[in-house]
Amino acid sequence: MQRRPASVLRVLLGSEAALGRTEAQQRLAELGATVECALEAPEQARWALGASVEGLSCQVWMEPTPPLDLGGAVAAGLIDEDQRRAARDSSFSVLVRCVLGERPLRDFHTQLRVLARLAPAGVLIVDECSRQMHPPQWLQEVAASSTPPSPRALYALHAVSGDGRVWIHSHGLPRCGCVDLDLLEVPVDDWRAFVPLAQAVAARWIELGPPPQGEVFEPGHGIALLWLPWRAALAKVKPVGPGGSGDRDEAHGGPRAVLFAAERTWTGTKPRPIAALAPRLNGDPILYVTDGETERMALLAAERLPRFAALLARHGAEEGWRFLAKLGYPRDGGDEAQREHLWFEVHALHGDGADATLLSEPYDVRSLRPGERGVHDLGLLSDWLIIAPWGEFGPDEVGALEAAEGLTH
DSSP: OOOOOOEEEEEEOOTTOOOOHHHHHHHHHHTTOEEEOOOOOOTTOSEEEEEEETTEEEEEEEEEOOOOOOHHHHHTTSSOHHHHHHHHTOOEEEEEEEOOOSSHHHHHHHHHHHHHHHOTTOSEEEETTTTEEEOHHHHHHHHHOSSOOOGGGGOEEEEEEETTEEEEEEESGGGGTSOEEEEEEEETTTHHHHHHHHHHHHHHHHHHOOOOTTOOEEEETTEEEEEEEHHHHHTTOOOSSSOSGGGOOTTTSSSEEEEEEEEEETTEEEEEOGGGGHHHHTSOOOBOOOHHHHHHHHHHHHHTHHHHHHHHHHHTTSTTOEEEEEEEEEOTTSOTTOEEEEEEEEEEEETTEEEEEEOSOOSSOTTOOTTOEEEEEGGGEEEEEEEETTEEEOTTTHHHHHHHHTOOO
16 A cells, blocks of 8 residues: 655744744643654754654654745635735744544644644644645634544645636545545536535545545445546546646646546446536535544534524624524434434524524434424534625634634634
8 A cells, every 4th residue: 555645734934933942842742742852854944853742743843934826825815915925924934744644634633733832823824735725813723623624624626627627636635545536527617516526525535545446436325436547547538628648747646536427337337427427416416424524523513603603693683694503313213323414594592402494305304394493402413504695604614704704702
């Protein structure tokens, strides 16, 4: 099995800031780390330390901040102009490097906590593996939480268009013991419908690992897929748009999985272009969520429920705002662990209950009917969503909504 590449995170320090080795040792010790001083430093490093935190071995060092292209991060709304200027003026960066283990999301959370402790006043976070940039508020919020961030924090999805087709591909998954994903020849008018599919596959592979190549797997109800290495895939499909052999530079070659729709025939299973799934994905597809991710989402939803409640009290009566909660009801005839997760529109919260109207169509909970309003136990909470005039925000994204509102928590 191919050795996992390291996960490398960088935090840019402010223009007047630098972090000394002794202070870094103290901050790591405050986190409960075992610190090793005798460590060979990267060539450009001013100092380097080894640290073990909760069983995760890390290499930590400080180096001069390299030139960074921040235009894309500003255009995407990931950072604002003030943060761009602060990043541009940064002289030094602190980096944390480690190899994620069999529970990559948990280890990544530990890595983020190390980074946040070392540089609580950092001005920008750069994920060297996924090519993502994060504002400092995101790092501090994730580090302060007892629940890991979304699996989406471990990778980035890029969409490249041309000739009426879109090439959707990921960066960052190999550090999780996976391969990066490619979706080729996605129709330009439908590409947004394929993003949740890619996210569902990535989350499944991060937690469970990818299936063998060519083996059929189902990331959603009635959605059968298989994957092939990109070289084998390009022998079957010659992209009209981007994603062909001419686009396979160092960053887009190597171990990559091209997803295909799996068509079962009397002679076996054969790959079909992923675009064949457009009608289903443009409908109301049911994409599966792993047990681990369901538990993580429920924990984070409960942890950040007071922030949902505060925004509900502030905007619940305003046009353009909707407040939704997902509750996991026991299935009829099943054991307590078998639950059907249903969406409700929340009108008010009262202690441990939610005054809410059922939006979903239950399959296995016959006591509930769509459109019925009542009080429901928040102990069943598995997720929530706030729909604002400018976007949708769940527990993982609520910090961005609060920032737009000028709120603190």
